[in-house]
Amino acid sequence: MDYARPDDAALEPALWQLYRHFFDQAERRRRWSIERDIPWNECNRGLDLVIADVVESFCAVELYLPDYLVHAMPWSRPSRARTWFYANWGYEESKHSLALHDWLLKSGMRSEERMADLEGQIYLHPWQLPHDNVVAMLTYAMVQERATSLNYRNLRRRVRERGGDPALERLLRLLAVDEQTHYSFFLGGVRLYLAHDRAATLEQLRRVMHDFVMPAIYGLADGRQRVARINELAIFNEEVYVREVYLPILQDLRVKRPEMRAHYPNRKSTPTNAVH
Numbered sequence: 001m002d003y004a005r006p007d008d009a010a011l012e013p014a015l016w017q018l019y020r021h022f023f024d025q026a027e028r029r030r031r032w033s034i035e036r037d038i039p040w041n042e043c044n045r046g047l048d049l050v051i052a053d054v055v056e057s058f059c060a061v062e063l064y065l066p067d068y069l070v071h072a073m074p075w076s077r078p079s080r081a082r083t084w085f086y087a088n089w090g091y092e093e094s095k096h097s098l099a100l101h102d103w104l105l106k107s108g109m110r111s112e113e114r115m116a117d118l119e120g121q122i123y124l125h126p127w128q129l130p131h132d133n134v135v136a137m138l139t140y141a142m143v144q145e146r147a148t149s150l151n152y153r154n155l156r157r158r159v160r161e162r163g164g165d166p167a168l169e170r171l172l173r174l175l176a177v178d179e180q181t182h183y184s185f186f187l188g189g190v191r192l193y194l195a196h197d198r199a200a201t202l203e204q205l206r207r208v209m210h211d212f213v214m215p216a217i218y219g220l221a222d223g224r225q226r227v228a229r230i231n232e233l234a235i236f237n238e239e240v241y242v243r244e245v246y247l248p249i250l251q252d253l254r255v256k257r258p259e260m261r262a263h264y265p266n267r268k269s270t271p272t273n274a275v276h
């Protein structure tokens with residue numbers, strides 16, 4: 001199957017620059033160690049149990065990593081920038097799932113058996129690619145990374161309010177920073193497509209951003225309860241999405257709200273970059 005599109009080739013040099021900036025900055029300032037940088041002996045074993053439920057749900061989202069990569073690589077393959085990014089991204093995301101998993105065990109909140117069971121469930125409910133073209137996937141990834149960064153920031157606030165846990169708070173801060181830099185990379189990519197073909201890119205923005213749901217855990221047997229708990233704690237819900245994800249992204253992209261409502265019936269170009 002040929003995933004290469006002419007638009008992608010034209011934008012590749014600029015996308016590669018974005019990747020090199022992302023990678024060099026990560027090497028210089030952002031590498032951290034699960035073993036050394038988290039005060040594991042300061043886990044709070046008496047922390048509110050609802051926090052552990054949410055940590056487990058976020059760990060589940062991170063455990064879908066193989067599914068994300070299995071789908072990301074084919075549509076990214078024509079682009080060295082995207083594939084190299086995903087290689088590095090995969091390393092960082094794998095660290096996130098390990099760190100959350102370690103906290104669940106070291107805090108005494110979960111057993112090895114329970115975590116193995118969760119991994120089994122994830123394997124049984126694979127994540128499916130939500131969109132069928134490159135611009136939509138970049139947009140989806142951009143929104144997801146921004147939302148994930150926010151999830152970790154808001155969860156950290158709830159941890160502080162409910163007794164505190166220095167190990168978990170430190171860990172969530174490191175994760176939020178990583179997710180924010182993932183967001184910046186995808187944001188840069190979407191900006192390139194906007195500058196290249198604004199009308200077609202806006203069409204994909206509307207499609208993805210007006211219909212966004214967080215990935216993966218909806219597919220689990222207890223997915224609805226997990227999402228409900230995250231909503232109840234106001235870590236992520238419809239209102240948080242609009243206020244802290246949707247509107248800031250439009251601002252970062254310099255897209256006006258009316259543009260998100262507009263239609264372009266006479267537009268000549270169609271949203272190409274189709275993956276399938």
Ligand SMILES: [Fe+2]
Pocket residue numbers: 062092093096148175179
């Ligand atoms: Fe992550």
Ligand SMILES: [Fe+2]
Pocket residue numbers: 093145148178179182
């Ligand atoms: Fe991420």
